[in-house]
Amino acid sequence: MAFHSTWIVLWTILFVFSLCTVGKGHKGFVKFAPRLHSTQNSEAEEKWFIQKLDHFNGQDTREWKQRYFVNDTFAHPDGPVFLMIGGEGPANPAWMDHGTWLTYAEKLGALCFMLEHRFYGKSHPTVDLSTDGLRFLSSRQALADLAHFRTVMAKAQGLSSRKWVAFGGSYPGSLAAWFRLKYPHLVYASAATSAPVHAQVNFPEYLEVVRRSLASENSNCPLLVKKASDTLVELLKDPTTYDNISKDFNLCSKLQIQSERDSAYFLETLAGNFMDVVQYNQDNRAFEGVIGTNITIEVLCGVMADASLGDPYARYAAVARLMMETFSIKCLDVSFNNYLRDMTNTSWDGPAAGGGRQWVYQTCTEFGFYQSTDSPNQPFAGFPLEYHVKQCADFYNVSAEQLAEAVAQTNEYYGGYDIRSSRIVFPNGSIDPWHALGITSDISPELPAVFIEGTAHCANMYPARSQDPPQLALARDHIFLLLQQWLQE
Template sequence: MSLLCKVTLLFLSSLCALGEGRYKGFRKFEQVQAADRRALSEEQWFTQKLDHFNGADVREWKQRYFVNEAFYKPDGPVFLMIGGEGPASPAWMQNGTWLTYAKKLGALCLMLEHRFYGKSHPTADLSTDNLRFLSSRQALADLAHFRTVVAEARGLTNRKWVAFGGSYPGSLAAWFRLKYPHLVHASVATSAPVRAAVNFPEYLEVVWRSLASEDTECPLLVKKASDTLLERLKDPQTYNNISKDFNLCSKLQLQTEMDSAYLLETLAGSFMDVVQYNQDNRMASQGAVGANITIKVLCGVMRDASLGEPYARYAAVARLMMDTFSMKCVDANYTNYLRDMTNTSWDGPAAGGGRQWVYQTCTEFGFYQSTDSPNQPFGGFPLPYHVKQCADFYNVSAETLAEAVAQTNEYYGGYDIRATRIVFPNGSIDPWHALGITQDITPDLPAVFINGTAHCANMYPARSQDPLQLGLARDHIFVLLELWLKQ
């Protein structure tokens, strides 16, 4: 978990958040709150079954959704934005590329919050027993039932529905079209990791390449700094200095390998987050805190010899993050993390999405950004560190995790998706593209690979300074939607 999240354990980005297999979100906490205050959409509620796959279970709950009818024409399509691993922000009902498309095509726009996130609470708490009702399959069934009932109630049964989503919701958008083709006509699956993988070292390999795209020396300096820190952690006499260098909230004490791995992942997370959301359109357009922290900025710090050796520059990056987000110190204590993640209350510190999302990684996806590859700049948080958290938080064994990930790929097909009318936009800077579709599968399953852009860039409002390829990608997606809606 990165420095960007240390202020809060909430994961508050609803539609494009999939952060490093963890709930990364302080940057999005800033932007979503500001957007929510400006949003005009009123929340509405839809009755869902708790368990769609057990006819004998009649329990129900209320799921939150939003509606924007501003652009709808009687013969127009219906756009359904899929919520993900955080609260659904009504800001998406006022901003975003999908609304540009809706205006041109006369679409009715709906957004459905994902079960167990935001205000959509199917159960009394977040106990592991209750979390068994949290899965992508249940979420897809929620979408199917919502689509069926709303279509009947609003006279939209014969309208063509298009699903939109970014990141994990992008995967859901693809899978919704795959599993319920009679209900959804087409899907835009942005930055969608469609293949589950327990070990995902490729994430950090892309981080290396993305840093190198700005400055070839940058990832080498990061690696040198990380290696120095790893070496110093072997000597308890260095702990006081490390605590001061990185402004830790408590004196460093490494009692287990989990303690050191958590510290190392926390510090590396600053680079991981900045790469993933580099030059985030939505951040910049709203003037959000941290919008100016980019790959270029971090590499500039790492190249600044006046700060000292690479280790000192690495610490300077940590201080930059803390200053930017008004953080007093960094809590890199795994015991505290364990305490927060095992709190099962809806008022708990990880209830904004952290406990839920990590559960989904432990029972469906994996996605663990380990340091197991030699072709990346960090060290010290290998796969066993990530897998052990599944046991610590939910009593999920490594064997169960591996079986669950295999079942996910068996159920959805991984890269071998057999469907039609799904477009897969991805950015070259975004590490998640390594688990996505970056080349056309068929003419009806096209990829849109956008050089120089990061996670979900095509979903955000257009800006004059956007790269040419990003604007062309948005236009290409619109042309596809126009074509598909005529079929």
């Protein structure tokens, strides 16, 4: 079976499990958060909350149903209330049965809620994903959803006097921090894991961290990747090579390069193999039903170092084939026109409705986060900032100027790195490229950072396992002690 958009396929694989997902590293979106896959077996009952469509227009009385889940297994009458924040994908009820936050809940006697983010999963505020409807999709509306949910639920269930703690990873980690920042009277403390709190249009630092993370496994690995990428860039200049390239990378149809965006899309797709693996390297996603967790930095660098496969270009192709085999993709569709078609489909049944169209809209109207090849200190080539920014105009009629202004407003509203609040802990992993936009050193005693060497995106949120490095176990314990201390104040 051929897939019309590799980006859509990988989004489905990686982000349909969303809780710690901050858009991916390629195809115009980011990577973040732990995931919550709605098909995962769980005893958690699907519940619905009547939510306002527009929290900032008192004359707009329209409402919609937002999905949420509850776990009261550990709830103590005097215990806190934990609120897990959903992200750019379906909320996975598996997180109501697994995860470090439940370990904390058991020790502290917490009642646990998880609220799905508007416009993701089954939480559909509008009839479609048209740009007119997507104007109600923003972090500010999402925070207001959280505030309204907390207010109504506290009153309905007698929880107003209880201390509420917000949890989130990746983009939801940012929301957890901002929830405490903007609604301090409603949320007592927050754990903001792998949270990119600083919005930035051009984010070449992402690939710089990818380079360092690859080098941490094998110092030659990023050099070999660069040689392969550079070779491919040169080959793309010669149409007579397209047949061989199509065969080498098992493309669904003969490669057609008619514009710079066609080559950028192809090059980014291949780079995405490394970006994805680095971001989630050795994390414990198996409980969510995620496949491909056996593909690690070590595995990819092992392929790149295998001289028996041929030159670096041939090894690069071997990595692509390995990823396709792992995810049962029979051929690779690298047509930008197909991607454009999928991303502009506004139906809730469209191929990008699982989160792709929505998240890229948020990057175009709030965050940027574009992982470009504009830095010389990274191993890839061919997908500059201009390529990403143009997609905002193609998909949503958002100009480069509007994008820049929106990102500036986001930092003005939330403060970027300059957060002034209290009782927020910021865990980040050194392998995770998103730590470049996060808080990695203490802002103050009340705003501590937990920087975990050798771990990737949201690692501290996943269930513990015997092979976890000691520094990860210590980080989980430290976060618990901070929460325990704050809740006793």
